[in-house]
Amino acid sequence: MIAKDPVQSRPGGRSSRVQASVHQAVRKLLERMPREELTFPLIATQAGVTPSTLYRRWGDLPQLLADVALERIRPIAEPADTGSLHGDLQAWTEQYIEEMGSPLGRTLLRDTLVATQEDQVTCACVDIIRDQLGIVLSRAGTRGESGPDVDTMLDQLVAPIVYRILYGLQPDVAFGRKLVEQLAEHLTPKQA
Amino acid sequence: MIAKDPVQSRPGGRSSRVQASVHQAVRKLLERMPREELTFPLIATQAGVTPSTLYRRWGDLPQLLADVALERIRPIAEPADTGSLHGDLQAWTEQYIEEMGSPLGRTLLRDTLVATQEDQVTCACVDIIRDQLGIVLSRAGTRGESGPDVDTMLDQLVAPIVYRILYGLQPDVAFGRKLVEQLAEHLTPKQA
DNA sequence: CCATAAAAGCAAAATTTTTGCGTTTGCGTA
DNA sequence: TACGCAAACGCAAAAATTTTGCTTTTATGG
Numbered sequence: 010m011i012a013k014d015p016v017q018s019r020p021g022g023r024s025s026r027v028q029a030s031v032h033q034a035v036r037k038l039l040e041r042m043p044r045e046e047l048t049f050p051l052i053a054t055q056a057g058v059t060p061s062t063l064y065r066r067w068g069d070l071p072q073l074l075a076d077v078a079l080e081r082i083r084p085i086a087e088p089a090d091t092g093s094l095h096g097d098l099q100a101w102t103e104q105y106i107e108e109m110g111s112p113l114g115r116t117l118l119r120d121t122l123v124a125t126q127e128d129q130v131t132c133a134c135v136d137i138i139r140d141q142l143g144i145v146l147s148r149a150g151t152r153g154e155s156g157p158d159v160d161t162m163l164d165q166l167v168a169p170i171v172y173r174i175l176y177g178l179q180p181d182v183a184f185g186r187k188l189v190e191q192l193a194e195h196l197t198p199k200q201a
Numbered sequence: 202m203i204a205k206d207p208v209q210s211r212p213g214g215r216s217s218r219v220q221a222s223v224h225q226a227v228r229k230l231l232e233r234m235p236r237e238e239l240t241f242p243l244i245a246t247q248a249g250v251t252p253s254t255l256y257r258r259w260g261d262l263p264q265l266l267a268d269v270a271l272e273r274i275r276p277i278a279e280p281a282d283t284g285s286l287h288g289d290l291q292a293w294t295e296q297y298i299e300e301m302g303s304p305l306g307r308t309l310l311r312d313t314l315v316a317t318q319e320d321q322v323t324c325a326c327v328d329i330i331r332d333q334l335g336i337v338l339s340r341a342g343t344r345g346e347s348g349p350d351v352d353t354m355l356d357q358l359v360a361p362i363v364y365r366i367l368y369g370l371q372p373d374v375a376f377g378r379k380l381v382e383q384l385a386e387h388l389t390p391k392q393a
Numbered sequence: 394c395c396a397t398a399a400a401a402g403c404a405a406a407a408t409t410t411t412t413g414c415g416t417t418t419g420c421g422t423a
Numbered sequence: 424t425a426c427g428c429a430a431a432c433g434c435a436a437a438a439a440t441t442t443t444g445c446t447t448t449t450a451t452g453g
Binding site for chain 1: 237261311314315317319320323324326327355356357359360361363364365367368369370380
């Protein structure tokens with residue numbers, strides 16, 4: 010968790026129950042109302058805690074929303090293994106666009122960008138993507154395939170997608186496919 | 202201006218004086234304190250207006266900050282004419298990275314992304330970039346040069362830069378140059 | 394099991410936000 | 424220029440929020 014105090018010195022018991030309850034409250038409330046109507050008192054009531062707990066622990070609403078968003082963005086599983094680097098990239102890209110291109114996904118992306126502790130959260134976001142793409146690439150390595158490095162993928166694959174989502178240009182799956190094809194020109198197939 | 206009410210039905214006189222005063226107040230305060238310490242009462246005092254004016258006109262702080270940011274992002278002049286498409290792109294990219302890569306520029310970019318009226322503001326941002334690149338491209342056209350279309354540039358040039366800025370990866374001028382070179386592979390030089 | 398301090402609860406105080414109403418003033422019309 | 428209308432502002436009371444000091448609960452290490 011990224012909280013006001015970077016060091017969570019008491020991670021168990023009631024403390025974690027409160028956090029879980031608060032996170033759940035935020036998610037539930039976000040289903041029924043737009044983000045700008047959320048308030049700490051509202052969330053606190055829904056979560057069954059005092060508002061001051063939220064203020065002391067998260068500081069302000071953007072920080073709490075970023076914290077919740079980060080947890081939702083974090084992938085549950087490793088990228089699918091399709092048998093080839095090209096296929097893995099296609100699969101990953103398609104899923105990423107579907108998840109982040111939705112109205113909810115867009116909101117999550119935005120929330121991570123305005124955390125009061127900006128750098129902590131954005132670094133975490135980049136790390137998540139890097140991890141995922143890193144897995145795909147290292148798997149390709151064991152197959153004898155080689156491709157562009159992670160940073161190139163960030164620039165040519167992730168960046169265009171995220172840019173379009175953030176600015177309302179709504180990338181679709183076909184767009185993702187196109188990006189992967191362009192990227193594929195740089196990669197070496199098996200036994201090259 | 203992008204205000205709470207999309208239709209500004211009385212743009213002259215006192216109304217515009219108030220707006221100018223408020224904008225200036227925001228810019229001035231932002232020099233001395235971080236964004237999360239800004240409040241409407243503070244800005245109102247600095248601008249010499251009542252807080253309720255701000256609440257009625259802009260709704261909330263993110264919207265006001267986005268409004269100010271949008272005005273600062275809007276370029277004063279056309280892109281420089283260096284005599285070639287390649288040169289124009291280099292020049293534009295360098296300037297863009299310098300302006301938006303600074304701590305202030307990064308803040309401006311973020312502010313535009315969390316306006317309460319998200320879509321209005323982000324569309325305006327994209328339009329600004331499109332206009333600028335459109336000028337560069339049409340000028341190239343009159344020279345007999347041809348190049349990638351604006352959307353391709355958005356994907357391969359602007360997106361990587363903006364992504365890096367937003368996520369704290371700090372693109373430098375060399376990075377911009379690299380992107381332009383990669384883009385240049387797709388463009389046709391004079392008299393092709 | 395105890396001691397310690399982190400985290401939560403509670404409630405008063407401070408600050409911000411909303412709102413109703415009166416006043417000023419930009420703007421169209423004569 | 425003068426006039427009428429409604430937009431935008433000012434003001435102040437009311438409502439909601441955030442902050443803060445203190446107490447109580449409880450996780451954690453010894």
